[in-house]
Amino acid sequence: MDIVIGSDHAGFDLKEACREHLEKSAGGRVEDAGVFSRDSADYPKVAHQMALAVAGGAYARGILICGTGLGMSIAANRHKGVRAALCHNLYTCRMSRLHNDANILVMGGRVIGVGIALEMVDLFLSTDFEGGRHLTRVDQIDAGC
Numbered sequence: 001m002d003i004v005i006g007s008d009h010a011g012f013d014l015k016e017a018c019r020e021h022l023e024k025s026a027g028g029r030v031e032d033a034g035v036f037s038r039d040s041a042d043y044p045k046v047a048h049q050m051a052l053a054v055a056g057g058a059y060a061r062g063i064l065i066c067g068t069g070l071g072m073s074i075a076a077n078r079h080k081g082v083r084a085a086l087c088h089n090l091y092t093c094r095m096s097r098l099h100n101d102a103n104i105l106v107m108g109g110r111v112i113g114v115g116i117a118l119e120m121v122d123l124f125l126s127t128d129f130e131g132g133r134h135l136t137r138v139d140q141i142d143a144g145c
C-alpha cells in the first residue's frame, strides 16, 4: 500500500517518528510531503496537496499531523472523496476504518504521544472497512444528502 505523510511545524517531530516507523514496517512506498523542518509553516497547503493526491488515487492512505489535528482535518475534508479522521485513541482510529472507510488519519502532535501515534498508524493501515450499511452511509457523504 502506498502511503503519503505530511505535517506542519507543530507536527514535524511526530511526523518524523511516524515516517521512520513506516519506512521500517510498511510494505509499499512512503512519500514524505513535508514539511522538512520546525520552521513555521501553513497547514492548509500541506493538507490540500495531500487531499488532492489521495482523492486522485495516487496514494491509498495519507497521514496528516499538525498541532491539534484540527486544521489539517478541516482543510483535507473540503475535498470530495477525502475522509480525514482526527483520532486521539485506538478506538476512534479503528472505527474510522471499520465504519467510515477513512483514507487520511489525522493526529495532533501537541495532543498525543509517539507511542499511541505509532500504534494508531499500524491500526489505521491494517484495519479493513466493514462495508454493507456503512458503505451506503459513506456514499451519502459525497452525495451531499
Ligand code: RB5
Binding pocket: 008, 010, 011, 043, 066, 067, 068, 069, 070, 071, 072
Ligand atoms: C500551529 O500553531 C497550529 O495552529 C496548527 O498546527 C494546528 O494545530 C491548527 O489547527
